[in-house]
Amino acid sequence: MPDLVPFLEVPDLLVETGGDGLNLCFGCGTCTGLCPWNLVRSFNVRLLIRTAQLGLEPEDTADVWRCATCGYCVANCPREVPIIDVMRSMRAMTGESGSHPQTIRAMLASQGQNGNPWAGEAEARNGWACELEMPESGQADDWMFYACCTQCYDPETRRSAVAQVRVLRAGGVKMWISPLESVCCGCSVRETGSVELTERMGRSNVDRFKKSGARRILTASPHCYNAFIKDYPAWGGEYEVRHYTQVMHELLQSGQLVPKREVKRTVTYHDPCYLGRHNGIYDEPRACIRAVPGVELVEMPRNREESLCCQGGGGQIFMDAPADERFAKLRVQEALDAGAEVLLTACPYCNSMFRDSIKILDAEDRLKVMDIAELVWESLA
Ligand code: SF4
Numbered sequence: 001m002p003d004l005v006p007f008l009e010v011p012d013l014l015v016e017t018g019g020d021g022l023n024l025c026f027g028c029g030t031c032t033g034l035c036p037w038n039l040v041r042s043f044n045v046r047l048l049i050r051t052a053q054l055g056l057e058p059e060d061t062a063d064v065w066r067c068a069t070c071g072y073c074v075a076n077c078p079r080e081v082p083i084i085d086v087m088r089s090m091r092a093m094t095g096e097s098g099s100h101p102q103t104i105r106a107m108l109a110s111q112g113q114n115g116n117p118w119a120g121e122a123e124a125r126n127g128w129a130c131e132l133e134m135p136e137s138g139q140a141d142d143w144m145f146y147a148c149c150t151q152c153y154d155p156e157t158r159r160s161a162v163a164q165v166r167v168l169r170a171g172g173v174k175m176w177i178s179p180l181e182s183v184c185c186g187c188s189v190r191e192t193g194s195v196e197l198t199e200r201m202g203r204s205n206v207d208r209f210k211k212s213g214a215r216r217i218l219t220a221s222p223h224c225y226n227a228f229i230k231d232y233p234a235w236g237g238e239y240e241v242r243h244y245t246q247v248m249h250e251l252l253q254s255g256q257l258v259p260k261r262e263v264k265r266t267v268t269y270h271d272p273c274y275l276g277r278h279n280g281i282y283d284e285p286r287a288c289i290r291a292v293p294g295v296e297l298v299e300m301p302r303n304r305e306e307s308l309c310c311q312g313g314g315g316q317i318f319m320d321a322p323a324d325e326r327f328a329k330l331r332v333q334e335a336l337d338a339g340a341e342v343l344l345t346a347c348p349y350c351n352s353m354f355r356d357s358i359k360i361l362d363a364e365d366r367l368k369v370m371d372i373a374e375l376v377w378e379s380l381a
């Protein structure tokens with residue numbers, strides 16, 4: 001008698017890949033009403049959840065790949081449906097039948113081959129820090145600084161990592177650079193539902209970090225921060241993890257950092273989804289900005305818990321949405337309408353998404369994107 005292979009229905013598959021909880025949905029449609037996609041095109045989140053409940057594959061599998069994992073719907077769902085987990089499970093399922101968008105397939109191939117999503121050479125990972133002469137190890141209480149792959153391989157975003165290290169060092173923070181053999185934190189791989197590759201990359205990092213003696217990790221990106229605190233403990237990676245804005249804030253509070261030079265600029269701050277909604281860090285970045293003399297901070301109407309996603313998360317940064325389907329373009333317009341000359345953020349993805357949209361809007365002479373560390377460094381240098 002042949003071995004019997006259980007045939008799993010779609011809802012069973014969802015449960016198996018972590019998307020259980022979808023049955024809590026009672027179809028109110030709040031998620032669809034709030035999802036930022038509906039500011040640029042139609043996207044029925046509720047229908048997608050309902051389709052999965054019924055055990056059907058969505059009619060248009062492209063919809064499964066739209067979610068930017070911004071968390072706005074999750075934060076407002078009256079039944080606390082883990083909508084992002086459901087989306088991730090649906091991606092895992094459709095991915096199994098080979099329906100990954102081409103750019104996502106290329107990203108995953110690069111992750112498997114080079115350990116980063118940008119097809120960058122693994123040996124060039126730490127090239128961004130060449131002018132900083134960072135040590136490759138340190139004392140047990142020192143921090144290991146982990147730059148985002150986007151900073152490692154995108155020459156423009158790289159500036160933000162350099163400024164972060166300079167500011168933290170100016171405040172007396174001792175740190176070393178993450179080992180050259182480190183790979184991507186795995187956040188964007190995880191969001192595609194590629195469970196096996198995510199775990200392989202995570203375990204590889206845990207091993208490398210252990211060899212370098214890391215107990216405390218400073219991250220440049222909110223996505224790495226989120227991965228290290230939420231995913232890595234399952235693979236034996238228990239660390240004290242901080243996003244750089246938290247440590248910078250402590251240094252400013254204690255007087256170890258004192259920005260002195262006036263920077264006369266009107267700025268606005270964009271809350272990155274993985275710093276704000278996913279991890280509740282809203283005040284520290286703003287306090288860092290306010291510590292710079294001369295700066296006027298104006299808020300955009302959508303801020304803090306209501307912040308509009310830049311569309312970089314959930315693998316969207318690799319999807320290259322058409323110009324008229326970019327939330328980042330709307331966000332740039334909001335910054336301009338608020339009267340800002342500088343759009344500040346604390347995430348390499350947001351940084352990159354906004355720079356693209358500023359070019360699309362031909363607003364380069366009116367608005368500049370900066371990381372908070374670049375602003376603080378301007379006042380210290
Ligand atoms: S907001 Fe929650 S309960 Fe309402 S339709 Fe969306 S997932 Fe279902």
Ligand code: SF4
Nearest residue numbers: 035067068070071073
């Ligand atoms: S997480 Fe954000 S992008 Fe994804 S469905 Fe919810 S609101 Fe839309």
